[in-house]
Amino acid sequence: MSFVSAAASPKTESFVFHASSAISNLFFHGKAELCRAKFGSCFSEEFVEWVRRQGRFPEVVKGRLFNSCRSIEGEFLSRLSKEPAFNGDRIFAVGPLNPIAADRREREDECLEWLDRQPAASVVYVSFGTTTSMSRRQEREIAAGLEESGQRFIWVRREADRCDVFEAREEGEEDMDLAEWEERMKKKGMVIRGWAPQLEILAHPSTAGFLSHCGWNSCMEAMSNGVPILAWPMHSDQPANTVLVTEILGTGLVVREWSESNEVVAAAVVKAAVVRLMAGDEGREIRKKAREVGEELRAAVGVGGSSRREFDSFVAYICRPSDI
Structure with a gap:
């Protein structure tokens, strides 16, 4: 993913999808006290640099979607929303995104x-x-x-x-x-x-x-x-x-x-x-x-569940009438 600057595209809003957990994002942003082990070597220098390049235009990002759920990562999602690197972005926890009822009726294995x-x-x-x-x-x-x-x-x-x-x-x-x-x-x-x-x-x-x-x-x-x-x-x-x-x-x-x-x-x-x-x-x-x-x-992904509500909130937000 790459961003353009807000000045170059003033009507642009971007949303970031995080395929990783909230706790791993907190660790990546320096909150190593969350984990007892020292994980300094688990990310390569190339990966760290790539992530840094993605955040060069934080003013364009308006929200973030996580393949996670409040019931398992509520504390860490809340802490992420206060991280300076997240710039007050809206956070939507919409997981799990995998099918929760595997259907094998047509699969022979x-x-x-x-x-x-x-x-x-x-x-x-x-x-x-x-x-x-x-x-x-x-x-x-x-x-x-x-x-x-x-x-x-x-x-x-x-x-x-x-x-x-x-x-x-x-x-x-x-x-x-x-x-x-x-x-x-x-x-x-x-x-x-x-x-x-x-x-x-x-x-x-x-x-x-x-x-x-x-x-x-x-x-x-x-x-x-x-x-x-x-x-x-x-x-x-x-x-x-x-x-x-x-x-x-x-x-x-x-x-x-x-x-x-x-x-x-x-x-x-x-x-x-x-x-x-x-x-x-x-x-x-x-x-x-x-x-x-x-x-x-x-x-959480069922009717009335937390992830279903947050996904509906995300859809409502991006479909709201334009005020610009």
């Missing part, structure tokens, strides 16, 4: 059919989004951790997730280990190589947890479906989203702290996190809280 055969609330969904990479060593630790946990799983393990496209040529034996593991786990889990119908997976009654990088879209999709998150932040806004999910909302657990982002997560850590969520009193309470947050988010 092997993984959904597999989920149909599993017990209710018994499967962990594992996916790290489309902008992350992972070494073969780390993949092997995840594989071992999932196996040792004894829990059912769906793992989106794309070739694009690898750090080095030439790695397989040098580590053919290790690739064979993963192939043998995959064959061994066929009765307990499923590996998806390409695109996965994430919304339908998260909405499925057999899905009980989501091992995720904590990208904001994935967070909103999980939370609106009442699915707790095992948080493994990789970069950008994800460490701040992890704090929101685990410390503030109580709808997830941390698998890897951001301060340990350069370390390989051992199989024992993966196993422990999965077992904590899927078994015992702690996991039961987290899953209950996740369901409650899901109900709040779905209510």
Whole structure:
């Protein structure tokens, strides 16, 4: 997005859409006290400079839309409205923007059919989004951790997730280990190589947890479906989203702290996190809280809900009679 100056276009009003969370925006604007970890390295210098360039003409911006909801980020949205960088802009929280009732009537997918055969609330969904990479060593630790946990799983393990496209040529034996593991786990889990119908997976009654990088879209999709998150932040806004999910909302657990982002997560850590969520009193309470947050988010976009009202207010504002 780029802006023109108010002088060059005096009748122009711009609205900014934020695809990231309010808490991550607060952190970006220097409110690091919101989070215990130090996140200075999660934004690249190029990204920071790009964001700064977008705000060169703040007088043109009249409002901001967030894919968020007052019920989960009300405090942070209110604080943002007082930030000097936001210049008193109107803030509209209109999320979640993802479909809240995934419809699979016309979709035939092997993984959904597999989920149909599993017990209710018994499967962990594992996916790290489309902008992350992972070494073969780390993949092997995840594989071992999932196996040792004894829990059912769906793992989106794309070739694009690898750090080095030439790695397989040098580590053919290790690739064979993963192939043998995959064959061994066929009765307990499923590996998806390409695109996965994430919304339908998260909405499925057999899905009980989501091992995720904590990208904001994935967070909103999980939370609106009442699915707790095992948080493994990789970069950008994800460490701040992890704090929101685990410390503030109580709808997830941390698998890897951001301060340990350069370390390989051992199989024992993966196993422990999965077992904590899927078994015992702690996991039961987290899953209950996740369901409650899901109900709040779905209510927010329903008739009379807070996000529906704010979207209607936004539409009314931009459709008002011109006074210039």
